[in-house]
Amino acid sequence: MRRRSVWKAAFGLRRAVVEDVVVDGEVLVVSVRPTARERDRCPRCRRRCPGYDLGEGRRRWRTLDVGTMFAYLEADAPRVYCKRHGVLVAAVPWARHDAGFTRPFEDQVAWLAVRTSKTAVAELLRIAWRTVGWICERVSNEAVATRDLLAGLTRVGLDEISIRKGQRYVTVVVDHDTGLLVWAHPGRDRKTVEKFLDLLGPERCGQLELVSCDDAEWITRPSSERCPNAVICLDPFHIVKAATDALDEIRRETWNEARRVGNRQLAAELRGARFALWKNAGNLTDRQQLKLARIQQINKRLYRADLICQQLRQIYRASPEDGLALLDAWLKWARRCRLKPFVKVARRITQQRARVEAAFTNQLSNARAEQVNTQLRPITRRAFGFHSPHAAIALAMLALGGLCPPLPRR
Numbered sequence: 264m265r266r267r268s269v270w271k272a273a274f275g276l277r278r279a280v281v282e283d284v285v286v287d288g289e290v291l292v293v294s295v296r297p298t299a300r301e302r303d304r305c306p307r308c309r310r311r312c313p314g315y316d317l318g319e320g321r322r323r324w325r326t327l328d329v330g331t332m333f334a335y336l337e338a339d340a341p342r343v344y345c346k347r348h349g350v351l352v353a354a355v356p357w358a359r360h361d362a363g364f365t366r367p368f369e370d371q372v373a374w375l376a377v378r379t380s381k382t383a384v385a386e387l388l389r390i391a392w393r394t395v396g397w398i399c400e401r402v403s404n405e406a407v408a409t410r411d412l413l414a415g416l417t418r419v420g421l422d423e424i425s426i427r428k429g430q431r432y433v434t435v436v437v438d439h440d441t442g443l444l445v446w447a448h449p450g451r452d453r454k455t456v457e458k459f460l461d462l463l464g465p466e467r468c469g470q471l472e473l474v475s476c477d478d479a480e481w482i483t484r485p486s487s488e489r490c491p492n493a494v495i496c497l498d499p500f501h502i503v504k505a506a507t508d509a510l511d512e513i514r515r516e517t518w519n520e521a522r523r524v525g526n527r528q529l530a531a532e533l534r535g536a537r538f539a540l541w542k543n544a545g546n547l548t549d550r551q552q553l554k555l556a557r558i559q560q561i562n563k564r565l566y567r568a569d570l571i572c573q574q575l576r577q578i579y580r581a582s583p584e585d586g587l588a589l590l591d592a593w594l595k596w597a598r599r600c601r602l603k604p605f606v607k608v609a610r611r612i613t614q615q616r617a618r619v620e621a622a623f624t625n626q627l628s629n630a631r632a633e634q635v636n637t638q639l640r641p642i643t644r645r646a647f648g649f650h651s652p653h654a655a656i657a658l659a660m661l662a663l664g665g666l667c668p669p670l671p672r673r
């Protein structure tokens with residue numbers, strides 16, 4: 264093999280010619296040019312266009328390291344004039360438009376960003392975390408543009424997530440059949456939901472059979488107006504969460520009460536109990552089970568609250584017929600339990616009865632919605648350092664929308 268073809272193979276270069284390879288200080292620089300067929304193309308539409316000028320001369324694209332060395336591709340970056348898109352730097356086969364990195368490099372960044380920690384990606388690849396955000400956005404946008412994620416949707420869940428502490432919110436749409444995130448957009452209001460419905464178009468809106476959501480009007484109103492064949496369900500996830508929050512409230516009350524009366528032992532026992540109470544009974548560690556047993560001894564009220572909460576979770580695991588009967592029994596219990604937060608949850612369910620029932624009859628499981636929601640949270644937390652909510656959305660789409668590219672050549 265000749266030296267040039269070795270480099271071409273090593274960098275996974277296709278439709279390009281290697282001209283030269285030099286070591287420039289600490290970095291390896293590979294001079295390349297697109298093959299004749301790839302020259303003078305518009306980066307947007309890939310159409311062949313007349314040349315405009317030489318642009319800003321030669322340019323470098325960071326590519327995968329060679330051993331311990333930084334490596335760059337270097338090439339001319341002339342501009343072309345496209346009738347539809349105007350004057351733009353000509354497309355190159357090894358990189359996305361407007362990127363300072365090659366495709367294999369960006370694909371690797373996206374792959375790692377989805378799977379590893381912030382510091383691991385940044386240190387391993389020697390780039391800033393903010394840069395990771397830009398790359399995720401480019402990779403995700405390209406994948407979204409080439410795929411029809413909204414095809415064949417029949418059962419969807421609409422929800423909101425926060426992507427920065429209490430500040431920015433994003434509306435997300437999950438396909439209940441595949442469990443994939445299919446759409447996300449900054450904002451949590453009627454306009455944002457309408458944006459999704461516009462994108463879906465009237466025909467596909469008509470194909471929706473089920474829309475599950477919180478009892479928020481900004482989702483339910485436009486959904487019922489624009490999707491004539493869809494049943495609106497109250498998402499089991501939100502009901503179970505409301506009960507979990509109620510349990511938390513009682514735990515806090517009990518703890519504060521214990522401190523007020525100076526019951527140090529009880530206060531100490533309860534301090535670490537939040538996690539134990541929050542988890543499903545089946546997933547508790549021995550220590551947490553022991554803690555729960557202690558709480559049972561020292562505080563009947565809190566234990567009762569825990570039972571009520573667990574029972575509601577169980578109801579959503581039952582068959583639709585059993586579930587509805589169990590729900591009635593649960594509502595009676597919760598209404599009379601003298602635990603205010605649970606009385607409130609019971610009232611909310613009663614008010615939204617038809618939509619709660621629809622979730623049962625349509626066999627909408629809580630598990631999938633909860634799964635997506637619990638996966639989204641750490642991803643959005645990791646996206647805190649990104650430049651915009653769009654980068655956070657991009658990372659979420661890569662991770663949960665099935666858009667993450669494979670590692671180069673795999």
Ligand SMILES: [Zn+2]
Pocket residue numbers: 305306307308309310345346347348349
């Ligand atoms: Zn064009």
